[in-house]
Amino acid sequence: MGLIRNCRALLFTGAIGLASLLTLFEASTPGLSGWALALVPYWLALAIAWSWMLGRAPGRRGWALWMFVPLVLVLGTVLLVKIDAPLHARFALSGPSLERYARSVRSDYAADRWWGLYWVDEVEKIPGGARFMVTSLTMDWKSYGFAYIPDRAPDPEEGRYEHFKGPWYIWSDGP
Template identity: 70%
Template sequence: MHLARNSLVLPFTWTVGLASLLTLFEVSTPGLSYWALALALCWLALAIWLAWMLVSAVRKRAWTPGMFVPLALMLGTVLLVKVDAPLHARFALSESSLEHRARSVRSDFDSDGWWGLYWAHRVEKIPGGARFLVTSLTMDWASYGFAYSPDRVPDPDEGSYEHFKGPWYIWTEGV
């Protein structure tokens, strides 16, 4: 049994790593898509699996150092999600591309495309700036994106806006 349990540590660690990457990607955009539900169920299963492995190790006094790697991955993922690090990091890597595009939008509705690390489903000119729809169908039936408005707060009649950083706002449509 000792060998069988140890042989489960490596696949468990890879599964936790994959779930961590998918979770960090999911929370790197405003709003949560329906993938978040699947990830939540995955995390529940992983937590149960980890609990089983730890209880089994305690009963048999068969600790292995590798058992703490998935636990560290889980705790690290929770910490990064809690402080919104994925959203801020992805946005920071995309900000110059988004700003360049926002300054060059000429029509009310512009084509979709990749701007930095975000796929914008829709780019719209708004008074004083532009907005990018980056999350189209979420669990609260809203769409989310970023709005660039360096000279003024965007008009609340055009959607819901929450200040994000500098001239950037998180834009919500449909709530």
């Protein structure tokens, strides 16, 4: 019985770890893609399984120990997403590559390729910089990406921009 319980605990902890990794990956781009909808039932199934496993083993000391690891994973994931750590970390690793390309972008852009850790669907030269679309279809029917505009602040008539850091902005396009 102990081996079966440990196997279940290990599988459950792995499932929580996978859900955490997928959630952190999804949160590392601006805007939530359609894949975020697939994560909702996955997290819901894990919550149901967690409550079922806790209800089946009242008073067993060993259960409290193995439940600590999934709890830490869930709380860590929530905290990291809340403070936008995945987005900032992925961008910090990709920023030099994106900036190098943004400085040399021409009107005949190369899209559908990796720039740093982001798959760039579309590149557009704009006055004073460039825009990179990294999330093409989101839950709010918008496209999101990064805009590199080092010499000026973007004009509100040019689109929706939100300052990110330094000369970088998060931009969105759509309804």
